[in-house]
Amino acid sequence: MNTHYPFSAVVGMDDLKLALLLNAVSPRVGGVLVRGEKGTAKSTIVRALAAQLPAVDVVPACRFACDPAAPDPACPDGPHDPGGPSARRPAALVELPVGASEDRLAGSLDVERALTEGVKAFEPGLLAAAHRGVLYVDEVNLLHDHLVDLLLDAAALGTCYVERESVSVRHAARFLLVGTMNPEEGELRPQLLDRFGLTVEVRASRDPKERAEVVRRRLAFEAGPEAFAARWADAEAELAGRISAARERLDGVRLPDERLEQIAAVCAGFEVDGLRADLVTANAALAHAAWRGRAEVTAEDVRAAARLALPHRRRRDPFDAPGLDESLLDELLNSTSPDDGPDDTPPGGAPPEGGDGPSPPSGDGAEHSDAPDAARPGDAPSGDGEATESEAPGGAGEAEAGKVAAAAAPHAVPLLKVPGVGEGAAGRRSRSRTALGKVTGTRRPAGRIRDPHVIATLLAAAPHQRARGRSGPGLVLRPDDLRESVREGREGNLVLFVVDASGSMAARRRMTTVKTAVLSLLLDAYQRRDKIGMITFRGRDADLVLPPTSSVEAGAARLRALPTGGRTPLAAGLVKAAEVLRVERLRDPARRPLLVVVTDGRATAAGDVERAAGLLAGTAGIVVDCEDGPVRLGLAGKLAVRLDARLVPLGDLDGIVRSHRKQEHRKAA
Structure with missing residues (x-):
């Protein structure tokens, strides 16, 4: 039997433990999304949760885990008689692989029986197996869009519908959805993000003592899993009993009108979209009160619920980092809170706030990565410190070396795609x-x-x-x-941006427009499920400031911090692009690249542009022409010919903004 790491033995991570336990108490909370850097025990603690869930009664031999007390009348294995025979089994923990097929998730026609026996038989999928249990998706942000759509429907309706190949099946699919993700690999679609009731950010501790305790426990577990689990058996049993007691108490917990109005005021104050946040916060507050042994929801319960339910619902675009201003939360709670009476927690009914069972030594998880810190999004790439030359005609528009231009809000851009038909990862571009x-x-x-x-x-x-x-x-x-x-x-493509950050691009505030255009293209890449990379060139060389990744948030941060100034090593930028694409073709040969070169076409530093362009032969490309002013040299157009790329004037991208503004003015009038 596979022995999982005990839930009670996980060091620290109080917010994550609380979010998982609130869902264990009340499935109506709506699941948990765990965001965090690699090696922070996200998967370990989720798998440990399943062992703490109360066992469920099921109809014997029913593949859809029907409750014998109230069986699903439309169960494909039914009909079942209410109050009939029953069997007891542990709550299921079903893991959805990122590369799973639609048939594996939702179920499909049993092809073998259809072709050999001539009968229509339904083969249930993972949604049926997860009914009344936990559906766990590791790296949920890498899940294919078609699987995301199925999950959205099932999570919203509590039902799975399968309509294909003359098979029409409907069955119940109510489950606790738990997803883990590393934000460096890309963000979730807003629709799926909103389906998670709660979200938690986890980070590795920087305290040496806490990290040492994490490693000590992990080594002990790996040396003897059974013996380690036995040492924590009493704590696990106590925690399981407390979950069961909180579940039984939940229906009796009262949510006063003043607390409900307080929840509505907090959600309105944070300007979250829709009403799902209000419902999730209310359900989480009820679960928290039951967990703490209270008969009525208090301000403490509302605060604990809001801290977990609202951060991921405040994002307005994928470049916004999730988070919650706790000072604003306290201000909203205080402005709408009635005078609280004494805490009605019964003596011995619950530990102090943050105590989610037997208290382990403080820390951040059961396992950690001990690798040195990676470069964080937003770290500005280093410049070469050269004095900026004047590259505009007539010597106008000199820019100070290392100057950072601001970018405006992103806007819609035309669809740029790779010609032909590929065989890459599912996406929305080519x-x-x-x-x-x-x-x-x-x-x-x-x-x-x-x-x-x-x-x-x-x-x-x-x-x-x-x-x-x-x-x-x-x-x-x-x-x-x-x-x-x-x-x-x-398919999604690898969109590799090669951005000219030299002095000529800084002239006449041009870089603000350029950054806005590239930021808009980054947003478009996010929406079309692309991987992105970014190369900048200025001074004497080119730098890979963002290796190919699915995290457009990191790309936006690097772009905003991008300094300008110096000479224009265009050839170096193209050579660097060829090197990056060569490596990426070996790593992911099915993903076709799209090269986007953002430049005015000038090349004032050493390097053979003709030879560098030849290294990119056969690569689909776009040249965004940033040249402006009364005198135009057409250098970007010549570069587009060398690269056999499509030429797109920068004004064509920025023109969309102007047309949108005109429409807004007309509507306002």
Whole structure:
């Protein structure tokens, strides 16, 4: 039997423990999203939670975990008689792999039985297995969009609908959704982010004593998992009992009108969208009161719930860091709070605030990465300190070396895509042959069949049944009869920005416009599920300021801190781009690159631009022409010809902003 690390043995991480326990007390809270750097025990503590959940009664042999006291009337394995026989089993912990298929998640037609027995049989998926348990998604931010859509529907409705290949099935799918993610790998879609009831940020402790205790416990567990778990068995049993008691107490907890109005005022004060935040905060406050042994929700419960329910709902765009101004929270609570009576926590009913069971030594988790700190988003790349030369015609527009220009708010940009049809990761930019898009045809499989097309297989086999001596209800199949679907959808690309940060770009406040345009392209890359990278060139060389990543938040931070000034080593920027793309083709050969060069085309530092452009032959590219003023040299256009790239004037991107402003003025008028 696999022994998990005990929940009670996890060091510190009080907010995360509390968020998980509130969901264990009340599934109506709506799940937990755990954000944090690598090596902070996110997965360890989530898996440890499942062992603390009370066991559930199920109908024997029901694949959908129906409750015998109130079975699902539409259960595909039913009908079941209420009050019939029952079996008891632990609450399920189901893990959804990032690379899972739609059939694996939602279920599908049992192809083998359909083709051999001639019957329609449904094979349930992970959503059925997670019913009344925990559905855990590690690296949830890397989940494919089609799986995200299925999760959104199931989480919102508590029901899974499967409509495909003549199969129509509906079954209950109510589960505690827990996701973990590293923000450096990219952010979640806003729709999925809002579905998580609570969110917690976890970071590794910088206290040597706390880190030592984390390592000490982890080493002890790895040396003898069973013995380590046995030492914590009493604490685990006590915690499980307290969860069960809080669950039983929950229905009797009262939410006074003044507390409900306080919750509404806090959510309105933080300007969160919609009313889901109010509902989640109310449910979390009720669960917190039950956990603390109270019969009525207090301001303390509202505060604890708001701290976990609101941070991820305050983001207005993917470049905003999640967080909550606790001083504003206290101000809103104090301005709307009635006079509180004495705490009605019964003697011995709960430990002090932050105590979520037996108190371990303080720390930050059961395991940590001991690697040195990586560069943080927003660290400004170092400049070369050169004095800026005047590169604009007539010597106008000199820029001070190292000067940082501000960027305006991002705006919509036209769709820039890679020509042709690729076979990369699912996304929303370029055409691609994928396993997830619409069916455009069928073919004989080259190897193992991955996506069988039932109708085409039946049509291929049907004319030969008499010759093959068919005598029963099933079809007689041959390997040549099998057909698989050919699908076409959209893929995400690697968008590599090569940005000119030299003195000529700083002239006439041009860099503000350039940064705004690139920031807008970064937002577009986020929405289309691309990976992004950024190279800047100024002075004598080019720097890879952002290695290819899915985190546009990091890209935006690096861009905002980008200094300008110095000469223009255009060739160095192109050579660096060729090096980065060569490495990325080895790492991810299916992901097609899109090169976006943002420059006015000048090259005033050493380097053969013609030769450098030749290194990028065959790469789809865009050259954003930043040249302005009455005298234009057309150098960016010549560069676009060398790169065989599409030329897009900077004004075409910025013009969208002006058209939007005109529309807003018309509406206002």
